[in-house]
Amino acid sequence: MNELESLIDSRQVWRVQSDVDEPRDRVEATGHAALDSVLPGGGWPRSAVSELLSNGTGSGELALLWPLLARLTAAAEPVVLISPPAMPYPAAWRGAGLTLSQCHWLDVTGREALWATEQCLRAGCCAAVVAWLPQADARAMRRLQVAAASGETLAFVSRPVGRLEEASPVSLRLRLHRHGEAEILKCRGGWAPVKRIAFGGGG
Amino acid sequence: MRWICLLFPRLALEGALRRRADPEAPFALTDGPPQRQIIRAANAAARTRGVRPGQALGFAEALFMAPLSKAPEAAPGRFRVPVAAPGRFKAPEAAPEKGAGFESSQRLETAAYESALVERWRHRLAAWAYGYSAQVSLHYPHALVFEVASGFSLFGPWPNLEARLRRELDELGFSHRLVIAPNPAAARVLVNAHDGMAVDDAGLESALGALRLERAGLAREEVETLKRSGFRYLGELFALPRSALARRFGASVMRHLGELRGEWPLALDLYRPSTRFSRRFEFDRPVHAVASLAFPLKRLLQELGLFLIGQDAGVERFRLTLELEDRSPQYVDIGLLRVQRDPDTLLTLTRAHLERVRLEGPVMALELGAEQVSDYTPLRRELLDGPARQAQAWTELHQRLVARLGASALKPLIEHREHRPEAAVLAAAGPRAGETLERRRRPGWLVAEPQRCEAEITRLLAGPERIESGWWDGDDVRRDYYLAEWHDGRHAWVWRQPGQPGLYLHGWFG
Structure with a gap:
């Protein structure tokens, strides 16, 4: 044991799961039991950006997020969607259990979308911010990660699969596969499971 | 109604001192034609050396060339403060000669008295008072009157408010006298003789009655007439039957007495704040380094902060104009992430901006301009927490998004009874x-x-x-x-x- 300690001290070996025991209040349950069981702390990391990589609109992102958003909006907390890829269809969102009066969407593009996302994250008054930002590069992602931390806001950024190879500074990276399966590419404070997790829904 | 009258006996001098890097150094305001300038006002350091209003400028400057031993005693060390920059109006022959027994680093700095400058300061103080009251008037010269009864619920009882007003004026560097009375005319005349007096309706007549006629705000010839008739105090006039008073001394005296007692309404032109802010600072000599802009910048931002408090607003963007010696001005636009008004925060942010700026030439003047103010809601976590703060922050965010992106960009999610x-x-x-x-x-x-x-x-x-x-x-x-x-x-x-x-x-x- 002492040898292990000295190895850790000399930075030759380090603990991957040193801060895996995040307190439960630093995460938000996803509403999908299978996903909660593998994510560090048991849910979406609060005050951080979770990145969703997908093939395009309708890859299961709504099925993935709706349980969370339904719970947040039911608690009368505002949720903002920024530059969504298409118009949200209210009937379906209400059908998924969301309180529509707490949902807002921003119809902007380009740099304005990045600006708006950062503003919403920093303001610290949104329960969650979901942004579709194919234009965001690693620098922009880092800015958003900092903004989410300073505003203590839960953030989701959706980007195309083409960004897969780029390094990303976010806390959690998920790739959406067909038939409602998610692959965890990176999760800070825990091991990324090799297996895909089925959360249901999507195509 | 409760009216405060603030009298600023040394407004011109203190306004000019605010622009100086070292307000403790001997300084005087001069007036009159260039050949025959006289001292109009002098600060404490100059007065301890014997400078008095009414002296010829040459005489006052000569006081600073005399050996120190013959000068009136003053706090030791006070004269040793080096003077940052030579005054622009200083006569060359007044330069002190170096030698034993002479204080070589000490000289009298002077500037010309400008009535426009005094007027500007009066307006700035009115903007400050506007933070306490919507009824502020610059009707009386050298003074400011404003109504505060409606503010008592907000600022607390009178002693608290008085302490607060005095503290803020001291911070601004303005000596003052103040009186609170049931009407503005009474407050104005009482401040001639009192400081810190609070008069209510019941005590008004006796307080006014004890005033000498010279200080009662009457015209000079009216005072002469009254004195020739043997009157010395206002109270003696109040004791006379009104019909006799009107017959003997005329309608204007009657009217003035009526105004003092609050029987005649006084129509005051009320101060209306402007919604844009612009202040200049001129340098005595060209400035070559960004670091030298720090002092004037701090002053300008303090004034901006005052202006914003008066407006109950904040700024989201403002512009610094650097006027250069030999070319067109250089602009530094400063945009903030959120609406601010605290001068210290603004200074920190502006400094951060300036660090990236390279001066294109020697700077002659610095101007700070804010075209537009924005609604400001202070973030007080200890007061507002939980849902209230959340709702406020949301409103703020909403406004900011709409301001930049347009009202149509932020859409609600509404379900309509519609099958298509x-x-x-x-x-x-x-x-x-x-x-x-x-x-x-x-x-x-x-x-x-x-x-x-x-x-x-x-x-x-x-x-x-x-x-x-x-x-x-x-x-x-x-x-x-x-x-x-x-x-x-x-x-x-x-x-x-x-x-x-x-x-x-x-x-x-x-």
Whole structure:
């Protein structure tokens, strides 16, 4: 044991799961039991950006997020969607259990979308911010990660699969596969499971 | 009604001192034609050396050339403060000679008295007072009157408010006298003789009665007439029957006494704050380094902060104009992430901005301008916490987004009682849907313009579902909707018009 300690001290070996025991209040349950069981702390990391990589609109992102958003909006907390890829269809969102009066969407593009996302994250008054930002590069992602931390806001950024190879500074990276399966590419404070997790829904 | 009158006995001098890097150094304001300038006012350091108003400038300057031993005693060390820059109006022959017994670093700095400058300061102080009252008037010269009764609930009882006003004026560097009285005319005359007096309706007449006629705000010839008749105090006039008073001394005396006692209404022109801010600072000699801008910048930002408090507003962007010696001005635009008004915060942010700026030439003057103020809500976490703060922060965010992106960019999610999907998402399309949920499966996303798509579809999974509506507004729709599988496995919502070929993509199931 002492040898292990000295190895850790000399930075030759380090603990991957040193801060895996995040307190439960630093995460938000996803509403999908299978996903909660593998994510560090048991849910979406609060005050951080979770990145969703997908093939395009309708890859299961709504099925993935709706349980969370339904719970947040039911608690009368505002949720903002920024530059969504298409118009949200209210009937379906209400059908998924969301309180529509707490949902807002921003119809902007380009740099304005990045600006708006950062503003919403920093303001610290949104329960969650979901942004579709194919234009965001690693620098922009880092800015958003900092903004989410300073505003203590839960953030989701959706980007195309083409960004897969780029390094990303976010806390959690998920790739959406067909038939409602998610692959965890990176999760800070825990091991990324090799297996895909089925959360249901999507195509 | 309770009116405060603030009298500023040394407004011109203190206003000029605020612009100086070292207000403790001997300084005087001069007045009169260039050949025969006289001292109009002098600060404490100059007065300890014997400078008095009314002296000729040459005489005052000569006082600083005399050996120190003959000068009146003053606090040791006070004269040793080095003077930052030579005054622009200083006569060259007044330069002190170096030698034993002479204080070589000490000289009298002077500036010309400018009535426009005094007027500017009066307006700035009015802007400050506007933070306490909506009824502020500059009706009386050298003084400021404002009504505060309506502010007592906000600022607390009078002693608290008085202490606060005095503290703020001391911080600004303005000596003052103040009196609170039931009407502005009474407050103005009482401040001639008192400082810190608080008079209510019951005590007003006796307080006024004890005033000497010279200090009662009457015209000089009126005072002469009254004195010739043997009157010395206002109270003696109050004791006279009014008809006799009017007959002997005329309507204007009657009117003035009526105003003092609050019987005649006094129509004051009220101060209206301007909504844009602009202040200049001129340097005595050109400035070459950004670091030298720090002092004037701090002063300008303090004034901006005062202006903003008076407006109950903040700034989101402002501009620094650096006037250069030999070319067109250089601009530094400063935009903030959130609306601010605290001068220290503004200074920190502005300094951070200036660090990246390279001066294009020697700077002659610095101007700070804010074209527009924004609504400001201070973030006080200890006062507002939980839902209230959340709601306030949300309002603030909402405003900021709308300000930059336009009102139409931020859309609510409203469900309308409408079967045509494209119409159901439009804002204000019609009546809101009731509580009944749409039971058939609907896609989370709607594509703005349906597109022909049968080449991309591998199979139809469910349908058709007929949607037929809108015949009444001429935009009738008759479509069969299907749930379809896209070639990459995603689920799409597509339609075809009955009896016609072609599938159109209309939505995605997320």
